[in-house]
Amino acid sequence: MRGLHFKYQCEKKTIYIGPGELIVGERGPFPKSVSTYPELNCHSVEDLEILNSRRMTSFGVSPETIEVHSKKIIPYWETRCMRAKVFSNIPREWKDYYEAGAFTEFMEQRAPGHTTLDGIIYRKGMLDFKREIAESLAGLDYLNDPEATEKAEELKGMDASCDAAIIFAERHAELAEKMAHAEKDEARKKELLKIADVCRWVPAHAPRDLWEALQMYWFVHLGTITELNGWDAMNPGHLDQHLLPFYEKGLAGGTLTREQAQELISCLWIKFNNHPAPPKVGVTAAESGTYNDFTNINLGGLKSDGSDGVNEVSFIILEVIDDLHLLQPQANIQLSRKTPDHFLKAACRVIRKGYGYPSVFNADAVVTEQVRMGKTVEDAREGGCSGCIETGCFGKEAYVLTGYLNVPKALELALNDSTDPLSGKRIGLKTGDPRAFADFEELYEAFEKQLRHVIDLKIRVNNYIERMFADFAPATFLSVVIRDCIRNGKDYYNGGPRYNTNYIQCVGIGTITDSLSALKKHVFEDKTFTMDRLLNALRANFQNEEALRLTLVNKTPAFGNDDDYADSIMQRVYATLFDAIDGKPNTKGTEYHLDMLSTTCHIYFGKKLGAAPNGRFAHLPESDGTSPSHGADRRGPTAVIRSLSKMDQLKSGGTLLNQKFLPSVLAGEEGLDKMVSLIRTYFRLDGHHIQFNVVDAETLRDAQKNPDNYRDLLVRVAGYSDYFVDLDIYHQEEIIARTAQGGF
């Protein structure tokens, strides 16, 4: 059914070819438009109005659209959409936790999406896939396989999806020809005719040249983001490796120059940028408040035979991203021991310009992570990281993010014996009056109980939602291009791929570590104050207790300072999370794993969290990614890295480390050498990922006004570095002036 639905869409929806475009195809009737998916999540009129009027990540919603929604769409879909069905069956307890901000659930608004392709679409076209589907159908054993009939349905759906994609492309070919006949400019006319040729060939057949390869990817990308509103867009994976044969062939045959290749790739980049994420509302908007749909393209890495994946196209793409520096797509490099330093340096030159990408992943660690999860070495090498930082096997895996977990919230519930201080409601387990805890062990036990309970509940309900999607909203087109769905006759959401993983993203490791550290040190060891006094202070949001709060902030061993007191607590929490999550079964016969990621959810979770024992005021953001709490790291970037490396990152599915620098720290050849050293050292220590923020003069002005938010900002003074907020005003002004000039 879904397959036919997709086909209908492709036959009927308005298509568009923009002026001057070389790569064509939009998800909507024009660039930067997205559709809603009322069958999954029916937006109310109020939702649409909020989307239209909100300041951040708004979407223009015309009155006509609102009219159609209110007259036709909402009345039908309001009670029938996936979200409504799912929510009506979910236990009260889950909803309490959800509303309290203990976790989020990606699938409450969007389909489980987000995966990455391997190179199959550059070797096979839709017609080839149709042949494989037919073979699989023919091979079904209706007598002995109880699932045979279901599989037949799925395969037929996949087949219809293939047709859909071909039809969609054909329509573009026709449109291009029409436009060509009307085109006065000779050069553009030629381009349009070429576009028509390309759209007639792909995606039906495997691409033959670079242009076809890029258009092939784009049609497939559009297909996957159109059939459903998957969380996060599709990713092309190791694009430099996939495009290389076409590039070399073109050069050798004299049909392609390096400049032309760069131009074509740039066209693809612009397509990504014109495709914002489908509109999110409520909690989901807060988790991920951005237009960015998280396509994150991988450069470098390893080939499946283990050799270095860097090639000329890798460098071309670096130039493209430096040249365009658009919001989307993201780009990253996968750095291995085998990756040459000169590629890393080329990437660092782009990084220090401050676009926020490329980020850097540890390709070797990523292989180890995957092999630990049970993949073959070759498959693991073909994998990598996508989205933010999640590890998966490109082209062969459904690695589904199930939502974020608010780790500090579990401590808050333990400190309030299951009453959520923000709502006053009783949620979950009673773990005892914290004032009666004799020692830190009893406190940790209570925290652990709360945490495990929340995790089990999340997993239980997530498994239910997973079945709903598998049964009611399969991704038939996506299943065509991810192996081994055709061979298995099963959908991407139903265990069809070779590997299936569920991730829970754990938020707030910095905040929870420092909070536990403060309790251990001040309440239980030094007895600086009683638990009772601390709890009252938290409840009062530190009113009249500023000295106590400062003691918590400044006299507590904190994560990120290479201090074993704090870091050992981090390790303990990580071990608890790992034990509670890793290996838990999903409904596809495989497992859950964890990653340490927050995107923007640390802000939403922070809003749902009261004052914390690490001295953080109520409702302020929690620590982000895997990073230390804001301002808690005061011993420089090497200490941060040392702390991060005490986390056993190889057992996760990804971690995220943000480092902030001033341009002058990274300036010149020496600055590049430093970046290279820092990255290589962190990866030597098995770090998974690092990205650099290079700040500008505006940020520095803000740092002057709000120094507590910028305690970790390092600047180059003269021949040494120091913390910006520790400098006197005269030097701050000088550095601001220097930075504002853009001069290094």
Next chain:
Amino acid sequence: MITDEESCRHCFACTDVCPADAREIIGRRMTVGEVMAEVKKDVPFYDESGGGVTFSGGEPLAQPEFLLELLDACGRIDLHGTVDTSGYAKKEILLQVADKTDLFLYDLKHMDPDLHLQYTGVGNEVILDNLKALSCRDVAFRVRFPLIPGINDDPKNVESMAAFLQKLHRVCSIDILPYHDVATSKYQRFGYTYRLAGVRAPDAARLQEVAATLSSHGLCVTIGGTDHEPANSQSQKSEPRSQAVHIP
């Protein structure tokens, strides 16, 4: 919290008590073991970058036994050791330290003994003599020339410095360190008068002039001690990146 300067016994208990960390002790006593424990934390970074430890201050040669033990400890784990010194010390001590040091950063402020005395409180004979002796040894060194406009940047001084260095046993590298007034706030905190108030940092043109004079005598010159602003094409990046250990 208010300090009564007269009665303060420097027990430093107030630094523990102040919750905002507004009071801190600058400097503390440490054993060789404690210093090395701190140093060893960053060994992965040294291994990767080829870096090591820089002993600076104050004047590290004023604590020679401590310094020698630390250099020994660094040597035992193959860690590169740099000593940043004014050169004002007994020659035997300097040479003893030189035996265990990989690189010296050696200050040269003024060639005129009277002016040197006037501005630093000591003459420069010992310093120049020590440098001669050092240049006859195997150890690497870089001369550091803090350039202070109106004090030591006159052509006579620069020429004199260039001539002296040219005659040393080995060709050396010289880093021109442009004056800056970061120390002003330090002086204020001690309640001292900063007597160079009004002196401005040298401008780029001035720096280039001085660099040109020095390099015309065959010296390898950098400005700022780092190679992203080389004064001539001969500057290289062979010096390791170091972690500063300040011995007051």
